[in-house]
Amino acid sequence: MVVRKxxxxxxxxxxxxxxxxxxxxxxxxxxxxxxxxKYQLDWGNPSLIPRKINLESYKELLSIGQGLRDxxxxxQRVLDNPKLTxxxxxxxxxxxxxxxxIFPFLKxxxxxxxxxxxxxxxxxxxxxxxxxSFSRVRYRGRSLIQRGILxxxxxxxxxxxxxLYQLAVRAGLASTQTGTFITMIVxxxxxxxxxxxxxxGNYFRTIPFSIxxxxxIDGCSRFETIWRIIVPLSLPALATVFIYAFMIAWNEYxxxxxxxxxxxxxxxxxxxxxxxxxxxxxxxxxxMAASMLTAIPVVVLFMLIQKNLVGGLTAGGVKE
Amino acid sequence: MTERSxxxxxxxxxxxxxxxxxxxxxxxxxxxxPIGYNIFLSFFDVTLQGDRTYVGLTNYRSVLLDPAFWRxxxxxxxxxxxxxxxxxxxxxxVALVMNRKxxxxxxxxxxxxxxxxxxxxxVVFAWQFIFDPVNGIFMHWTVEVLQIxxxxxxxxxxxxxxxxxxxxxxxxxxxxxxxxMILSKLQAINESYYEAADLDGASAWQKFRYVTLxxxxxxxxxxxxxxxxxxxxxxxxxxLLTDNVKVLSVYTYFKAFTxxxxxxxxxxxxxxxxxxxxxxxxxxxxxxxxx
Numbered sequence: 001m002v003v004r005k006x007x008x009x010x011x012x013x014x015x016x017x018x019x020x021x022x023x024x025x026x027x028x029x030x031x032x033x034x035x036x037x038k039y040q041l042d043w044g045n046p047s048l049i050p051r052k053i054n055l056e057s058y059k060e061l062l063s064i065g066q067g068l069r070d071x072x073x074x075x076q077r078v079l080d081n082p083k084l085t086x087x088x089x090x091x092x093x094x095x096x097x098x099x100x101x102i103f104p105f106l107k108x109x110x111x112x113x114x115x116x117x118x119x120x121x122x123x124x125x126x127x128x129x130x131x132x133s134f135s136r137v138r139y140r141g142r143s144l145i146q147r148g149i150l151x152x153x154x155x156x157x158x159x160x161x162x163x164l165y166q167l168a169v170r171a172g173l174a175s176t177q178t179g180t181f182i183t184m185i186v187x188x189x190x191x192x193x194x195x196x197x198x199x200x201g202n203y204f205r206t207i208p209f210s211i212x213x214x215x216x217i218d219g220c221s222r223f224e225t226i227w228r229i230i231v232p233l234s235l236p237a238l239a240t241v242f243i244y245a246f247m248i249a250w251n252e253y254x255x256x257x258x259x260x261x262x263x264x265x266x267x268x269x270x271x272x273x274x275x276x277x278x279x280x281x282x283x284x285x286x287x288m289a290a291s292m293l294t295a296i297p298v299v300v301l302f303m304l305i306q307k308n309l310v311g312g313l314t315a316g317g318v319k320e
Numbered sequence: 321m322t323e324r325s326x327x328x329x330x331x332x333x334x335x336x337x338x339x340x341x342x343x344x345x346x347x348x349x350x351x352x353x354p355i356g357y358n359i360f361l362s363f364f365d366v367t368l369q370g371d372r373t374y375v376g377l378t379n380y381r382s383v384l385l386d387p388a389f390w391r392x393x394x395x396x397x398x399x400x401x402x403x404x405x406x407x408x409x410x411x412x413x414v415a416l417v418m419n420r421k422x423x424x425x426x427x428x429x430x431x432x433x434x435x436x437x438x439x440x441x442x443v444v445f446a447w448q449f450i451f452d453p454v455n456g457i458f459m460h461w462t463v464e465v466l467q468i469x470x471x472x473x474x475x476x477x478x479x480x481x482x483x484x485x486x487x488x489x490x491x492x493x494x495x496x497x498x499x500x501m502i503l504s505k506l507q508a509i510n511e512s513y514y515e516a517a518d519l520d521g522a523s524a525w526q527k528f529r530y531v532t533l534x535x536x537x538x539x540x541x542x543x544x545x546x547x548x549x550x551x552x553x554x555x556x557x558x559x560l561l562t563d564n565v566k567v568l569s570v571y572t573y574f575k576a577f578t579x580x581x582x583x584x585x586x587x588x589x590x591x592x593x594x595x596x597x598x599x600x601x602x603x604x605x606x607x608x609x610x611x
Contacts, residue, residue: 031450032449137336154597254555
């Protein structure tokens, strides 16, 4: 770009343009944060700054200080009695906790975390081997496999959803909780595998082959060079691919909504939030706080890998 | 010598296959095989519990004779064309702006990636709130402040207007992707082309039209094709925002997993959707890109 002397109005116009772009991108997030901090009577207020800060919904979702809220004073006095054992105290408290109404955010959060982390990790292991194979080893059929992986980009989730569900039902996996959980891990691994293969393949090609040759001359087997040379050299790329696969699984709704429908204990955040919104407990401040808490881990992870990922995204496009 | 190199080649090839095998088994068993199984299922009447009876082409006949299917196909077409053009143009505009140097550019570049990385589920509610008829800021601005509309109404609740919001949402969510791809190409354009254009006294528009745009031709073509495929298959960004926009994925989902839960019909719908996408892409590649 050739920079020339610009008039005052042109630079003001340009600044305005930048501001409009940023507002367009960020406004829904600001709205989310603002509403999550507002009391109900403040919702219709177009100003983004809450009249009074409401932290209740965050406290409730993270179950901070929820124990004693609805316990009548007379019962609290009983509870303060030092003669009570911890167990007795717990049973009394349990009666007063409104279990039906509470949104088990932390449980859903944990489910999402475990599912996404395990499936992303498994996908990463398979992808390291596969990507090494088609970026470094020469054999017939290699380019066919590479193109085949790209072709998988064309399939929408809905095309494999029905047959996979039917297969899981036939195999008896959909009828137990453990079976369903394992099925979900495998399904998420499959969904993230093509992207991981593709991204890692692109990265491995940038590592000079001479380093591996040197290791092989020193007596490393081909397989050892993967673990001793390629993996340590591509740690940033591995982290990037892991986090990207993690994000795909973390965001997934379609498969979770079908497979986990009758297993409330396994709900991930996306279906949990959707269920909360549909239920009568859907209160804007709560749903916005839950949205914030769902977005934050992903945004933080993204910040960690931003430099690598932005390169990776543009290097070949990444499946959504 | 040749014998030894042949043997080497064979070990090499065996090694390569052994490494790729797990990936092939997983992708083959859980993506390719299910697609075949989907074709098989589409000729059956299938219940959610897995019982099935052979019905021949009945599923296809009932799908193709259902006006709701054709409405849904039209909705998909509008959605795909609108979102693809929208994301490409917005991405192009933003890339041109971000290609210039200005203070805080790093921060701005980071901020505008947020829509693309945030989970769909965590941003749809904010969008619903913005367009909410009672509390939403959109109605506040258009009705009370600018007085474009006479009274507040439910923009997302109405099927005719909900698709506009769905398209806008898709553009908002995905423009960072197109912007990044275009920006990386912009930065690779040879500086001397612009210098030569300057010597010839070209205007800013002429430089864009005759230098920048031809250089971007291939990346724009690739973006359009990728976005068409992805937007054609979109489910979550539509379904979670509103159930009023029945594109084909949403229509299939409703058919197969709600109400009568016609899994067989769903299978035939999913296959028809895939064939439509293939046709759409072939048309685009042959007629528009002329490859």
